[in-house]
Amino acid sequence: MSDDVTFTIDGQEITAPKGTLIIRAAEQLGIIVPRFCDHPLLDPVGACRQCMVEIEGMPKPMMACTTTVMPDKAVKTHLTSELARKGQEGTLEFLLVNHPLDCPMCDKGGECPLQDQALAHGSNASRFIDQKRRYDKPVAVSSQILLDRERCVLCARCTRFSDQISGDPFIELFERGALEQVAIYEDEPYESYFSGNVIQICPVGALTSTSYRFKSRPFDVVTTPSVCDHCSAGCTLTVQSRRGEIQRQLARTNMAVNEAWNCDKGRFGFGHVTAANRITEPKVRDGDDLVTATWTEVLRRMRAAIGAATEAGPGRVAVLTGSRLADEDAYATSKYARTVLATDDIDHRTRFAPAGEREELAAVVGRDSATYADVERAEVIVVVGLDPEEEVPILHLRLRKAWRNRKARIVVVGPHLGTLADLAWRHVATEPGAEAAGLEALDGRDADGVAAEVAEALREATAPVVLVGERAGAGALTTAASLAETTAGSFAYVPRRAGTRGAIDAGLAAGLLPGGRRLDDADDRAALEEHWGELPAEPGRDLHAILTDAAAGKIDVLHLIGVDPVRDAPSTDLARAALAKVTTVIVQDLARTDTVQGFADIVLPVAARQERAGTATNWEGRRQRFSRAIDGPDLVQEDWEILVQVAAILGKDLGFSDLEALRAEVERVGRRDAAHPFPSFPSVPSDETDGDADDQDDDRLTVVARPLLLDHGTMLTNVPDLMATARPATVVINPTDADRHDIGAGDQVELTGANGTLTLPAQLATDVVPGTVLIPTNSTDEPSGVLADRDGDLRVTLSKVAADAPVEEVA
């Protein structure tokens, strides 16, 4: 307690830890000192001079946002000090000298700290009679952000955000004196995934959004709390709608998850809800066309198709789900597949999972996961098979915060550094898929070089964190868990998409049951059969097996819930073959995807996240409820509602008919008391390249396909301003490989894989392991899956496209 300081503010005594800013201490007493530049998550700067307070013994008023608490001092704010009040009034008058009074025109009007504080603390009249400063306006800082320089009060919140939080130095203060202004570097595009936050923290209307420009006012929007549906970060959002249309989404402060930030994808990426390719009514196939049908008709057709397939024998119906689903949907899907379709052929993944992953996933559920707070506190963070900025952007901000504030050492294990290149302390380079071996070396037993250094750091660190992404190969989760255990740290599985963790919890994978139960565990089976009735006898097939068997004609009905295998599956060729062969493809989705367009026989329209209530589980395992913000199109239904009806028409009862009952059942049935242990693996999968030995002779390179944040995803349609800031699709090549193929940076490179080619501009980077190239999964006209063979094996030969050859358009 010796570090605590006791003093008074406006006569009230308060004790605060040493180093607390006066403005924060005053907030605890409910005294709000007016401020513009001060933001609790940014370093203090004292730029706006608005927060003057009088401190006993100080000759002049002091800034409450940069002065720390001092023992036994009497601080007087504007409430009790005439000096402070006059000072604040004067500062506001100065700020308003050059601030245009175009509030009626300005998008910030009505929610503007300058407006509010000028009313509360300013004087009634201005003595300024001259013409105000004017600039050309508005300047587009990026396609999403407009800058009105004359409105700027030079608080430097935006420049500090981009410097301290997002680390994209694109926006700065230029010039001096009265001409000082916010601007961007001349020839550098403002490329940031977090740019929308500067709009939200701007205390005036200097930075406004292009997509929200002149759309509505704070008083006429309906504000609904929600949770972002794009990635597994689980950011809490505020959805604002007007006349049933979403106008904008804002980050909602939640210090445990997204602090006060979110990424541009979450902020601006809601266009898919009203996109032209949204599915708004049930459809059935009639030749090449999809024609509108009634719900009754599609349900009857489903009964006919599923009934025929079930009669034809076991294993002729399979369910694939994407990772868009809410937790309730995932549970309903899990129960629907196991009890109504009596099949365990179900997979939520859009990748061909390595053997043994089922047991690993079962072990993840119910185990304490690392959290954002752990990441923030950690001294060493090991990131495996994950590119946080592209996949889980808010996690990237947290990593950056740990790196900046606590000098956390970030270790990347995998074939490339990706966007962590600026932050990474060490790179434990491994072949793609061999991340487990790289991790294993970090326990320091017989490590050398980089691994030994990392092992040393891990030994010294108090609570290291291991984050394992989806691209980590076989055994990585197990190895990570044991590494976390030996170093007294924590680990987490960090999938990319919003619904993945919920899908694992609900058992949307062959052999996996809700709550981390396993189908091959007798106790688990018995426990669940009590509630669900008889379960399938044997663990079913995963995505690869389902698609392969479907292509071989062994599956009649494929029920796709929120997944587009044509673009998402690791092998486009296999996905197309499978979908073409299956008799009835039932698609339950938001948008007319390639799968719907080309292969769907029955199409069921579903409600988007903003149009319904539900629960989302983020990568930490944190469950957050979201509520309905707008009404969907008339004929859409929630995923679980559809499944309840399909079950009913097939003569089964899922046991719930409203959301409350479903939630209650998830609470009752969907949890297991303790987690399964991780399976034991052969220590290093040594047969990684066996059988491909002959490949060593040829010139083929292994491809690592990782998604970019802004790509051709189904939920990123109808947002042109957002997509204009997407990073360009490139193929990242190690310079040694590039030299071998005579490729220079910027050259168009043709990648020829087993089933197709892609042409991408080359980018050279030494952090990519030689023999490996890095491409985006879904940022090109054709997804990376076209390169793969039917086992998902991605190896390509490179060839430079001559400059005059016609180049395929890449996005």
Added chain:
Amino acid sequence: MDIGLPPAVVTALTFVILGLLVWVLLTRTVLGRGFSVPLRNMLRGNETAQYPEKPRPVAPRFHGRHQLNRYADGLEKCIGCELCAWACPADAIYVQGADNTVEARYSPGERYAEDYQINYNRCILCGLCIEACPTRALTMTHDYEFSADQRSKLVWTKEQLLAEVPPGGEDTPHTDREVRQRGLNYYGGLAVTPPTLHGGRYKPAATAPAAKAGDIVPTGQLPEPDELPPDPATVGGPTRPEPGRDR
């Protein structure tokens, strides 16, 4: 009867007493109060208005239906700020703002009302919207004859509410070029920032895949700089700095 008073006084007293009696009769008795109404109205003129043939003038500050005013050149005064909608206690006003562009300018400044509706099913003609309007775009006329036989007809749209184009003016949209050449200061006064005449048309995303510094601001045909007197109020030079200039 002689009561020893001069006859004139007796006469006067007699009238006073009679007057008092009549007053008591007319104001204090039921019958008298009843008769007093026709008696009073017999003395008044004819009050019947020949409506609708000869409607009577209303009071000068009568709250009739609204009107969206224009400047002398025809530009709309309304900037689509929604303050009227905000002020409205009956939630009768709907405004949708939008960007003026270089080719299509409806109002001075960046913003104009793309849609403007007043729902007279709800409007209570209280006039708070008029007080809220920052540009005097919305005023109330003396027109009160706007009843309708369908509720939908009582929702007045922007076309119905907009005032006539004044003589010599043109209907909107105008182009930026025309408006700049007129050189009008629409808001007047020095301490009020006159609205900028740049259309708010930053480059659309499709043509700006990666926004560069200093790029952007209006696309489309702006007047050549030498066509116009320089705007003394603009500081900081052109948006795009001279090449090679160190910022």
